[in-house]
Amino acid sequence: MTSDRILVVGGYGAVGATVVSTLDGWFPGRVVVAGRDEGRARRLGGVRADAADPEGFRRTLEGLGDVVAVVLCVEPPDTRVARVCLERGVHLVDIGATRRLLDGVADLHDLAAGAGATAVLSVGVAPGLTNLLARRAHEAVGGAERIDLTVLLGAGERHGADAVRWTVEGLAGPPAGAPLRTTLPGHGRRTAHPFPFSDQHTLPRTLGVGQVTTRLCLDSKPLTSALFGLRAAARRPAVRRALTAAFGRVHLGGDGFAVRADARRGDLHAAWAVTGRVQSRVTALVAAYVTRELLTGSAPAGVHHIEQLPALAGLPEALGAHGLTVWDRHAAVLGT
Ligand SMILES: NC(=O)c1ccc[n+]([C@@H]2O[C@H](COP(=O)([O-])OP(=O)(O)OC[C@H]3O[C@@H](n4cnc5c(N)ncnc54)[C@H](OP(=O)(O)O)[C@@H]3O)[C@@H](O)[C@H]2O)c1
Known part of the structure; x- marks a missing residue:
């Protein structure tokens, strides 16, 4: 029985698939693929989840029970899914690139800090x-x-x-x-x-x-x-x-x-x-490294952009192993 699982939303997309394979190498058996296509998600051992449906998303998290981090590899229409994660104390890695959404999640800083969750924004190539x-x-x-x-x-x-x-x-x-x-x-x-x-x-x-x-x-x-x-x-x-x-x-x-x-x-x-x-592969690698830092490092609770976390400053060099x-x-x- 696995525990402390990582839910990768958009996990069979161009970015998400590499996030899943990289994290699975580091945390075998703990990665759950999610997307709106239930058949496709299930074939990968995952679950259906819709980032545009916060109540359904809440039920998915409750159903899984042991999710400690969500990696959002798709942009939801608003910040409600981020709120659902952070208020439950679930860490969030968000590869979104739209100012309105990033600002909205940044506004959840106090909520995240109070729940002991960390969210990292500006994850990828640009932003990232x-x-x-x-x-x-x-x-x-x-x-x-x-x-x-x-x-x-x-x-x-x-x-x-x-x-x-x-x-x-x-x-x-x-x-x-x-x-x-x-x-x-x-x-x-x-x-x-x-x-x-x-x-x-x-x-x-x-x-x-x-x-x-x-x-x-x-x-x-x-x-x-x-x-x-x-x-x-x-x-x-x-x-x-x-x-x-x-x-x-x-x-x-x-x-x-x-x-x-x-x-x-x-x-x-x-x-x-x-x-x-x-x-898209390097965006995924950035997201995977950030997720690993959240799970194994000591990032403070709250919402942070990637450049605000000193532990991630050396990421460009770390990605040298992947051709950067x-x-x-x-x-x-x-x-x-
Ligand atoms: N920060 C950066 O540097 C950077 C770089 C590249 C991409 N991005 C961002 O990353 C995101 C994904 O890009 P991509 O190239 O991987 O796109 P993609 O190949 O189209 O993948 C998107 C994935 O999300 C799923 N999805 C779509 N809507 C969903 C929803 N409402 N709920 C749950 N899953 C949903 C899709 O599957 P279903 O349609 O079956 O649900 C698909 O698996 C984009 O928002 C893009 O702007 C950021």
């Missing part, structure tokens, strides 16, 4: 590794006045349906700021376009930095131009639906990704970057 690199660069200049984050995604990767939908929705938001030319290791000099990654709202609060900008480009230059050329049109739902369908089918380019953080204070400038392959490369400000390739 972006936050960790931003913190390093911030500290390297002795407290940044400004941080610029750039993310390059591989257009050839088979991104999960939920992640594609999220990215296309992000296109429709008002562009904040101007495109930026920057160097990404292994990808050369690129133009990245303003994109509403949640860090631009999180980091001013967690690091106390006045200005944080976030930008995106794809490994394919023509696709980057085409995507951001469609920005105005993407405000129309029909165009977003067509784009989501196209990105689900067309895989032009590779599966490499890169993340870069630049911090500036006066004349001081620090830059850090990471490069790797298959961002960390580039620091001394690497000539980062330039200015």
Whole structure:
């Protein structure tokens, strides 16, 4: 009989499947797969769970009885499932990337602290590794006045349906700021376009930095131009639906990704970057490492973004074992 189980919601999705296999290697027999497709979940030894149905989710947790941590590998429509977990004292790892939801879960800090539960937000590549690199660069200049984050995604990767939908929705938001030319290791000099990654709202609060900008480009230059050329049109739902369908089918380019953080204070400038392959796999690895830290480390109760937990500061290097490369400000390739 197993106990202290870990429920992975979205556990057969692009991110969730790797979260499940990684955690299962560390905690054999303790991982339970969940999703809305009961047959699929059961074939994997799991249960049906719907992150959009908090009462049903509460019953699922009660039925399992011994869940100590929930890994949310899908974005629920609101924060009610997070509340259900935290008020029961169940730890939460949330790979969500939408500001409204992250802010809503952060508001549950006192509830979580009172119940002895820890939630970690900004888990993944962006947000996630972006936050960790931003913190390093911030500290390297002795407290940044400004941080610029750039993310390059591989257009050839088979991104999960939920992640594609999220990215296309992000296109429709008002562009904040101007495109930026920057160097990404292994990808050369690129133009990245303003994109509403949640860090631009999180980091001013967690690091106390006045200005944080976030930008995106794809490994394919023509696709980057085409995507951001469609920005105005993407405000129309029909165009977003067509784009989501196209990105689900067309895989032009590779599966490499890169993340870069630049911090500036006066004349001081620090830059850090990471490069790797298959961002959904690395997002999953970040989520698995964070979950392991919650279960075996001493993270304080309450709701925290990843960069607020010192025990996770070395995660980029730890992921070197999975092919991630960390580039620091001394690497000539980062330039200015
Ligand atoms: N932080 C980061 O860097 C980062 C990176 C990549 C992705 N993400 C986020 O991760 C999430 C998942 O991405 P993905 O690429 O893995 O997508 P995906 O392949 O579409 O997987 C989503 C999974 O969630 C399940 N699901 C969907 N709605 C659900 C619900 N209401 N309740 C329970 N399960 C539900 C799906 O199965 P059923 O439809 O059968 O339920 C599927 O298994 C997205 O929200 C994305 O924005 C974050």
